[in-house]
Every structure is written in structure tokens, then in C-alpha cells.
Amino acid sequence: MPQGKPNAIQTSDDLLATEYTRRIYDELEHRPFDRTLLDRFIGALPKTAMVCDIGSGSGQIARYLHDRGVHVCGIDSSAAMVARAKQLNPAIEFRRDNFFALDIPDETFTAIVGFYAFANIAKNDIVRALRELRRVLKTGGRLFIAFHIGQHRRREDWWGAEVSMYFYFFRVKEMKEYLKAAGFELEAGVERDPYPGVEQQTRRGYLFARKLSAVAPPSAPVTETTAPPKLVFVQSEFAL
Numbered sequence: 001m002p003q004g005k006p007n008a009i010q011t012s013d014d015l016l017a018t019e020y021t022r023r024i025y026d027e028l029e030h031r032p033f034d035r036t037l038l039d040r041f042i043g044a045l046p047k048t049a050m051v052c053d054i055g056s057g058s059g060q061i062a063r064y065l066h067d068r069g070v071h072v073c074g075i076d077s078s079a080a081m082v083a084r085a086k087q088l089n090p091a092i093e094f095r096r097d098n099f100f101a102l103d104i105p106d107e108t109f110t111a112i113v114g115f116y117a118f119a120n121i122a123k124n125d126i127v128r129a130l131r132e133l134r135r136v137l138k139t140g141g142r143l144f145i146a147f148h149i150g151q152h153r154r155r156e157d158w159w160g161a162e163v164s165m166y167f168y169f170f171r172v173k174e175m176k177e178y179l180k181a182a183g184f185e186l187e188a189g190v191e192r193d194p195y196p197g198v199e200q201q202t203r204r205g206y207l208f209a210r211k212l213s214a215v216a217p218p219s220a221p222v223t224e225t226t227a228p229p230k231l232v233f234v235q236s237e238f239a240l
Contacts, residue, residue, distance in 0.1 A: 028064050030198040034115075034146070035064070037190065037206055041113070041144045042070050049110035054099070054133065055117025059085030062092050065113070075102070099129050107138045115146040119167055130182035137211045143184060147175060149191065149203040172205050184209035 028035055042065060045051070049071065053062040056074030058081060065072040066089070074094040076082050085094040097103055099121070112133050118126055133143060150169025170178075176186055188208040194201045 026060070027199065028060055030195060033192050037144070038064060038113070039068070041111070041142070041208070042068060045070075045111055045142070050108065051111045051113065052109045052136070054112055054114040056085055056094060057081050059089045059092060059094060061113055061115050062094070063089050066092050075099075100125070100132055102132055102136055104136045106135055107141075108136045109141060110138055111142045111144070112137060113144045116148070117145065118147060118170075121168065122166070123168060123170075126178045127181045130178060130184070134183050134211050139211060139213050141211045142187075143179075143209045143211070144206070145175075145209075146204060146206050148200070149205045169202070170205070172207075175205065175207060179207060179209050183211070185212050 028038075038061070042049075042051070051065060051070050051072045053059075053065065053072055053074040056062050056076045057078075059074050062072050062074040062085070072092060074082075074085055074089075074092060075097045076085070076094070077096065077099060079096050082094045082096045085092070099117075114133070118129065121129055137143065148167075148169045149172060151171055152169055172189060172191065176189070179186060186207065186209050190206045192204050192206075194203065
């Protein structure tokens with residue numbers, strides 16, 4: 001993969017890797033709504049699907065997918081995060097790579113999952129990152145992303161560590177526009193309130209999109225819900 005000088009995100013993630021893993025690695029145990037969405041997402045994929053967990057951190061999302069029989073790999077920009085993920089999940093392949101220039105052939109993955117993968121990427125770079133994900137997705141491949149809902153950015157105090165990166169919030173409409181600009185067709189959207197005492201108290205957004213060929217017909221409108229646990233999706237395979 002392209003190496004080069006580490007950027008601020010990579011350097012900060014390297015500093016945070018140990019404490020991040022301690023605090024975040026078991027997060028899905030306390031987030032049943034997230035587990036439900038992941039189950040619905042992978043349930044619609046073929047058995048032979050090749051899935052990428054982008055921004056994989058210490059590997060908690062990849063681990064969840066792997067434990068359910070999914071062929072998954074993890075990609076992160078932080079060498080320290082990748083090392084932690086490999087240590088905790090020896091049966092899963094993790095690698096360090098550049099989100100904007102992945103060292104991966106075109107149309108490699110059936111699906112990509114990105115839980116908060118764009119939280120530290122400047123908004124004027126989001127479309128570029130999404131276009132790179134689209135490049136490595138197969139035609140018809142699916143993308144599932146999660147993000148914090150809001151209209152601002154803030155510099156985080158990460159557990160007392162001196163880090164040099166911003167934390168970005170996105171309006172749902174804004175993230176939809178980024179996906180469309182990158183060449184994705186939106187399939188569904190869901191929002192939820194934070195779990196008290198479990199996580200940062202920010203509202204969460206989840207969007208599902210698909211890579212279509214240039215001659216694909218226009219997409220159906222995105223259907224959203226704001227009150228878990230009921231899920232409403234455009235595509236029937238996701239419906240409860």
C-alpha cells in the first residue's frame with residue numbers, strides 16, 4: 001500500500017489504539033439496534049460475499065461479521081489499530097491502507113461496511129473517499145455506513161490523549177448527497193437516539209446504498225425511520 005508520511009488521523013489513532021480498544025472493542029454487546037442492522041445487511045448478501053470493514057479500528061465490526069460466517073477483511077489507516085485488530089482477531093485479515101488510494105483492484109468486494117469511518121475525514125474529502133470505495137465494490141455491491149448526526153465539527157479530548165484531529169458530524173441529507181455525488185444509489189436510511197450510559201450521547205444515522213452500472217434505472221426514494229426498533233427499508237429483503 002502507499003506508505004508516505006503519516007497524516008494527523010493516522011498519528012492520532014496510533015496514540016489512541018490501546019485505550020480505544022479497551023473502551024470500544026465490546027461496544028456491539030450494548031447496541032442491539034446496530035446488531036439488528038448488521039444482521040439484516042449481511043442476510044441480504046450471497047453466501048460467497050467478500051465484505052470489507054473500512055475504518056476497522058480494533059476489529060469489533062469485522063469480528064461480529066466473521067462470527068456469523070461472513071468472509072470479511074478489515075482496513076484501517078492506523079498501523080497501531082491494525083496491530084491491535086490482528087492480535088485480537090487472528091482469524092481475520094487486517095491491513096493498513098490509504099482510504100483515498102486503496103491498494104486493491106477494481107470491483108473486489110461484494111459489500112463494504114463503514115461504522116463511523118468518516119468521522120475524522122474533512123467534509124470536502126468525503127466524496128473522494130466514497131468514490132474510492134465505489135471503485136473497489138462490485139457492480140451491484142452494497143455499502144452500509146454509520147455516522148453521528150449533527151451540523152458541526154469539534155476537536156475531541158480523547159481520554160486525555162493529545163490528538164490532532166477533528167470529529168465531524170453530518171446531517172442525514174448531507175450524507176445522502178455525498179453518496180449520490182460519489183455514484184451510489186440510496187436504498188434506505190435509519191436513525192436512532194443514543195443509548196444512555198453506553199456511548200457518546202449523539203444521534204446516529206445509518207445509510208444503505210448500492211453501486212449500480214451507468215445504465216441502471218432511477219432509484220426508488222429513500223425511506224427513513226426515526227424510532228427504533230422498527231426498521232423500514234425500501235428494499236424488501238431488509239424489511240421486518
